Amino acid sequence: MNDVHDLIGIGVGPFNLGLAALAEPLDDLDAVFLESRDQFEWHPGMVLEDATLQVPFMADLVTMADPTSRFSYLNFLKQVGRLYPFYIRESFYPLRSEFVEYGRWVVDQLDGVHFGRHVESVAHDGELYVVRARVGTETQTYRARRLVLGTGTTPYVPAVAAEHVAGAAPALHSSTYLDHKDDLLQREDVTIIGSGQSAAEIFLDLLTSGGPRVTWITRSPRFFPMEYTKLTLEMTSPEYTAYFQGLPEVTRETLLREQRGLYKGISGDLVDTIYDTLYRLRAQGKADARLLTATELTDLTWDGDAFSLRLRHTETGEAFGSGASAVVLSTGYRSVVPTFLDGVRDRIRWDERGRYDATADYQVGVEPGEVWVQNGEEHTHGFVAPDLGMGAFRNSVILGSMLGREVYPVETRIATQEFGTPSWARLREGAR
Template identity: 60%
Template structure:
């Protein structure tokens, strides 16, 4: 029996590949299938706190920035589910994380091209197409592949040996582990960004009903709010992406370290909310029993009879100290990895000397620049916008143009007021 050959096999149904499926839906000459390992879509379930909101406006949905008329827009989801007027009256551009999760599930279950329960185990090339095999034994064949498997929880080296310890949880697993953590006498949160702040705020708010002491450790010199001014937002633009891509590798790596507050900082509102919560707890006589320490890195960790012992170093004072904690939450972020299932086609891919994908301007990572594309695995080549939901529809517009040979959706070339690099009219020949 012959196997259907798709134009594209997309692997992973996170927001980016899901957006690709939605934008491909009305394109008659683009046959795409999306393979998702899970039986049901769930977006960051471990951090699905009731009052958590997106850090980007609702326009940064799956499709709107490419096609505002798409039936798969967030506004259409609100209309079909009867929530449009309440959202309008609420007067906030920022959806709750729970409703964005439900929106993505609505799209995934409705678009028709997502296949759930299909964990990819290998990819091979048969000389004319990519052969993708899943854990169920099913085979999907595609002329092109789009990798959108997402990022994996990142753990600092000193803490790697403790990850399997029952007292230690990454923030990705926070809600499942929360009740067990709260049974201890002490909980420590390690991290600098939004997830660390959300976990700390959640545990702090519930601390009056428990006996634990709460500590928050961050390497950052202060609790950085994410910069959200308009000229800074222009860096999430096609021209900044192109500018960044043209820089030397060493320069790009340095910029990503310097730009962390642009995309890994804490919402300013959340920073203020944490302070106000401290104040309320103090006024009402409920503590708080908590310690916040900046400029502190974890240099070592081990299990002891009394709990998890962390060896710490205060960077500015150059002091070494430590803490013992019953529970530990690692809000230490995520990193992209080259998945093992591509080993069968690794010789067809472009990788740098650190084993990372080398993505072209069209997000292709294969030697021909036309067959294998990535979503959110190109931060080191395209800049900090790689994980930004607001740039997902733009990236998909570029990928679809590469897949079809035409601009199905207009691809913006310039949107910023400012110029990145030296403006052509100011260049000199001397």
């Protein structure tokens, strides 16, 4: 094995796995990828039986970069004998469980992707990055000229609930829902906090599993749907990302807050399914659910037997309370800088708030051509950063900037609309 690699990818979620698949045919790039988990997983606590991807199958690991790649989702279906059923099903949206199976199928065909390697530290010896990974009780050392950081996001738990999620009381983050589902079904009443896709999927799952009474609480003024209209989808285009990146930081922050409904919220279909299910259960006299909007969780206490929730209505200002025998915090994820970078902090570009300061081609190294980041650049590149549909595009850009040539053609303009001031509409000098 070559001891010095051209590239080490840290973390193997969909984004770095896509990079591994796109790098595989390249003779001039020796890449290794290190992943803590023992096999490819994709948010394992949320692979509910009937949950599907929220993006079409073309947002697989490679297609948008290279539709002829043998690592495409369609080739996976062909090889496992399910292409015709997928065709007849006529839905663009694979099951989340199928996507995991697809990822493992890709992994099986790649040499450089190593599981059970938890990266603990990164140093620089003056010439190379030195990456140390825990493998069981041992430490393995890898060296490379370049790094691609792909460690994803971290479950976020509000401070009022943090001690309970970390402790023995039955409070959990949605990312571990399936690990606790059997226990939740034995409980009398379960409260879900948050109204993103995770909360909605868990609400429906508990509702239809014949288990506890479910209380669903959001601080948002309504259970809002994720916007999925076509002109808005054009904002996932490379040119919108480039436009967004060129805006002042304060404008980007404002826009990101305003754009919540483009990537947060519940898919419209799921909202309808939930309503139809509630309708049916009510007609049958079986609905045991309570839904509260504009309601903030201000305190959470556990008396050894049950939770007490202190709540505040954000519109009326009234404080009130509720009880629960278990709480599911479906409160989303945050981008967190991994501590393994502590030893090379001086080699990374940071913004004033300690976040990665990514360049247009996703570089975060002080020295050009050394370090790239995937899915840690929402504040610079926009809401599309965690979108699977963006993965192949970003990997094309990363490979191009790494190798100094266009390995996979990169689209620069795909939208019908223009973002920012169009060049044809600029005022002529002297015009008012």
